[in-house]
Amino acid sequence: MRKKTTSIPVNHFGNEYGSGISIEKMSFNDLPDFEGEEQSERHDCHTFHLLEKGTITIEIDFQKYEMKSPSVIYMHPNQVHRIITFENVSVSSLGINNVNLNPEYLTLLEYITPARPLSLSEExxxxxxxxxSLCLKFSERKNDKLYHSSLKDSCNTLVAFVVSQYLDHSKSVDKFSRFEIVTKAFNEILEPNYTTVKRPTEYAKKLNISTPYLNECVKNTTGYSVSYHIQQRIILEAKRLLYHSDKSVKEIAIELGYDDYRYFSRLFTKVTGMTALSFRNKNLD
Known part of the structure; x- marks a missing residue:
């Protein structure tokens, strides 16, 4: 049974020096008493995980992935994840916050969110x-005059290379149509605003375009309306909180910007086909 918490745990990713960057290498074998459902968490930064050895089954926002070495995965700070199984694993992980990320890379990361595990060639x-390895060496030289700058630059180089691998497996950003560019801009403002901004007209206003044109762009690109995407983002967060916390439906509704929790309950049922409590009970075991 999942471990109950008052909210979704946030892993600060070993950032004990307050630099906004952390990097570590770990090795561990299969543990017979390991209970993956107790490990659900978010990170408070962007994380990149290189699986050097072994296999891991990981669940990210209710999607399960099996990672086999060598592979890499990027996880956005908002994503909730848990390790389900692992065997003879060696993994190196980098955590870096928005302040330390090159702005260009931060923008590109939005284009590949959410990201799946990526298998790597030997080269x-x-x-x-x-x-x-270079980032790890810089992280150990805390007495250097330019310690943070060296660490930040080396880590951003690593991020750039990982991002480039993801982009190689996706459509080139410079080939995006006008519809796709507008849709991406909508997704970027949806993430920080979905709990307070619920109407398509408000998003269109933020983008300085008409509501019909925003809907045309989003529907042409994704097949779904702006309202659909707003609702899906809200319901994803609701599912996270229902599964990973003990907050009541009323508390979750308020956290997601609904004073009328009955309205929120009807919305959840409409979108998912089941009540919020049914979803929670279904996933208890």
């Missing part, structure tokens, strides 16, 4: 592994 794995 690519070697480059990423060497980059992480």
């Amino acid at each position: 690519t794995f070697s480059i990423i592994s060497e980059s992480i």
Whole structure:
């Protein structure tokens, strides 16, 4: 049974020096008493995980992925994840916050969110592994005059290379149509505003375009309306809180910007086909 919490745990990712950057290398074998459902958490930064050895089954926002070495995965700060199983694992991980990320890379990361595990060729794995080793060496030189700058630059180089691998497997940003560019801009403002801004007209106003044109762009690109995407983002967060916390439906509704929790309950049922409590009970075991 899942471990109950008052909210979704946030892993500060070993940032004990307050630099906004942390990097670590870990090795562990399969543990017979390991209970993956107790490990659900978010990170408070962007994280990149290089699986150097072994296999991991991981669940990210209710999607399960099996990672086999060598592979890499990027996780956005908002994503809730848990390790389900692992075997003979060696993994190197980088955590870096928005302040330390190159703004260009931060923008590109939005284009590949959410990201799936990415299998690596031998050459690519070697480059990423060497980059992480260099970052680790810089992280140990805390007495250097330019310690933080050296660490930040080396970590951003690593991020750039990982991002480039993801972009190689997706459509080039410079080939996006006008509809796709507008849709991406909508998604970028949806993330920080979905709990307070619920109407398509308000998003269109933020983007300085008409509501019909915003709907046309989003529907042409995704097949779904702006309202659909707003609702899906709200319901995803609701599912996270229902599954990973003990907050009541009323408390979750308020957290997501609904003073009328009955309205929120009807919305959840409409979108998912089941009540919020049914979803929670279904996922208890």
